[in-house]
Amino acid sequence: MLKPLRSIAPAAALTVWLAGCASLGVSDPTNQPITGSAQDAFASSRSDPTASDDVLVGLAFSGGGTRAAAFSYGVLQELDQTSVRTRSGTHSLLDSVGFVSGVSGGSVTAAYYGLKKREALADFREKFLIRDAEQGLNTSVGPISLIKALGGGVNDVRTFAQWLDKNLFEGATFADFRKTPGPRVWINASDIYNRTPFIYGEATFIALCSNLATYPIADAVAASAAVPIVFTPMVIKTYPKGCTDQPPDWLTKAHNNPNAPPMLKAFADALYNYHDGTSKYVKLLDGWLVDNFGLSGFTISRLSAKFAHEPLSPEQAVRLKRSLVVLVDAGRAPSGDWAQTVEGPSGMELVNAASDTALQASVRASYTAFERVMSDWQRQIVAWRCGLSPELRKRYGAPANWNCRDIKFMVNRVAFEQLGPERAKMLNAVDTRLKLPTDQVDAVIAAGRDALRGNPTYRDFLKGMGGGSAPPPPLQPEESTPVAGMPQGRSASFASVQ
Numbered sequence: 001m002l003k004p005l006r007s008i009a010p011a012a013a014l015t016v017w018l019a020g021c022a023s024l025g026v027s028d029p030t031n032q033p034i035t036g037s038a039q040d041a042f043a044s045s046r047s048d049p050t051a052s053d054d055v056l057v058g059l060a061f062s063g064g065g066t067r068a069a070a071f072s073y074g075v076l077q078e079l080d081q082t083s084v085r086t087r088s089g090t091h092s093l094l095d096s097v098g099f100v101s102g103v104s105g106g107s108v109t110a111a112y113y114g115l116k117k118r119e120a121l122a123d124f125r126e127k128f129l130i131r132d133a134e135q136g137l138n139t140s141v142g143p144i145s146l147i148k149a150l151g152g153g154v155n156d157v158r159t160f161a162q163w164l165d166k167n168l169f170e171g172a173t174f175a176d177f178r179k180t181p182g183p184r185v186w187i188n189a190s191d192i193y194n195r196t197p198f199i200y201g202e203a204t205f206i207a208l209c210s211n212l213a214t215y216p217i218a219d220a221v222a223a224s225a226a227v228p229i230v231f232t233p234m235v236i237k238t239y240p241k242g243c244t245d246q247p248p249d250w251l252t253k254a255h256n257n258p259n260a261p262p263m264l265k266a267f268a269d270a271l272y273n274y275h276d277g278t279s280k281y282v283k284l285l286d287g288w289l290v291d292n293f294g295l296s297g298f299t300i301s302r303l304s305a306k307f308a309h310e311p312l313s314p315e316q317a318v319r320l321k322r323s324l325v326v327l328v329d330a331g332r333a334p335s336g337d338w339a340q341t342v343e344g345p346s347g348m349e350l351v352n353a354a355s356d357t358a359l360q361a362s363v364r365a366s367y368t369a370f371e372r373v374m375s376d377w378q379r380q381i382v383a384w385r386c387g388l389s390p391e392l393r394k395r396y397g398a399p400a401n402w403n404c405r406d407i408k409f410m411v412n413r414v415a416f417e418q419l420g421p422e423r424a425k426m427l428n429a430v431d432t433r434l435k436l437p438t439d440q441v442d443a444v445i446a447a448g449r450d451a452l453r454g455n456p457t458y459r460d461f462l463k464g465m466g467g468g469s470a471p472p473p474p475l476q477p478e479e480s481t482p483v484a485g486m487p488q489g490r491s492a493s494f495a496s497v498q
Helices: 008-019 038-043 065-081 106-131 143-150 156-167 176-177 202-208 217-224 249-256 262-276 296-303 316-319 347-386 391-394 420-427 436-454 456-465
Strands: 054-063 083-086 089-092 097-103 184-191 194-200 234-237 281-286 322-329 410-417
Touching: 008 217, 038 410, 054 262, 065 089, 065 097, 065 106, 065 322, 065 436, 089 249, 097 217, 097 296, 106 156, 106 176, 106 184, 106 217, 106 436, 156 217, 156 234, 176 217, 184 217, 184 296, 194 202, 194 249, 194 296, 217 234, 234 249, 262 296, 296 347, 316 347, 322 456, 347 410, 410 436, 410 456, 420 436
Parallel strands: 054 097, 054 322, 097 184, 322 410
Antiparallel strands: 083 089, 184 194, 184 281, 234 281
């Protein structure tokens, strides 16, 4: 979540609630229709990231404005500095990243890395992190801001999209993600009418009968970071019956099954609404509203999978031995002193506390659900691998003396509090807006590197690969205090099924 106008948002939200009848100010859609078969249109640009390797890393970048973008950038730097030996040789662990997902501030890093790959590490700090991304935005508190809020948002989301396009993405579209080999990228926003994640991906745009290849990356990132009231929603137009595709089997089954997993069911229902024209326009706001870790893309890919190996190819699933998903969490810790008194919270503190409570409850639930999905996937992929015939094992590239059970998935979370109480307090004091002092940016970048490097699960993952090497973990003056109910630097380690 990013909040260049956090002080405006609660007051504006209350004003909107009292007014009730204000119209919603929005920008015109920029997505284009597609004719014929959308499946065929997408097929030419599909890629299979890191298909020849036996190690796979997935990254999920949380919201939190420039603070989140900087923390995620530090994690990328640390991955790049970690040397590993895999099937393809000795190389940086960054080369094993096959999937990256981003929400809100984290989506800026995810999208730029997905576009530029390793080159993003050379200039992302200068091109975004230490720039004033609030340039051209109304960040003042006053009657004019509240009036604009009544119209749907203090700032037109396209203003932010245009800044991103001019200063960072330079006209790039989703087709540019796949011009060179690299990770699959998910940018996540929130469909505020259907109350589901809106995942900028193939399935969503096929349902829209819209061309994802021509969609500006800057628009997707702006939608993912569109804080309610601060920004107007990003608008997507549906083109019902504009293409010849029928809904895939998984979508039809999930839509028609009231007992389908709730996340998959809601997503399928939304896509049906796009495809049949029930929703003429889709209104998008900040992805943290429904998924502040950006796990929806990973999770829905598994829940909708037809085969046990998906979203991996059969070849990749056969060769894979170790996989790590890193959740990069730049979320806020509790704040304020009203827990020490009988009175309070009140006013804006009450609104902020309520929204933070809902957000953290959602984060914990999504993490737990994701652990379960990954655990189930490991069992299913082992069963699939061990059931392959000798002919299929050969076709999919199984090496000599292949052990079908030798596969391990790990999930871990890196966060400020894992760096000790004093440092975490300093980091939590960094605002989650779009403009930060350079010294704070650099402190958060360093925290991303240190949090990953010192993470016990990350180090266990490297040891389990039999040759990974990273710098020593940072010294900890004292143990950090765990947040109740939240995983703290441990692994959801899914041992091989014996």
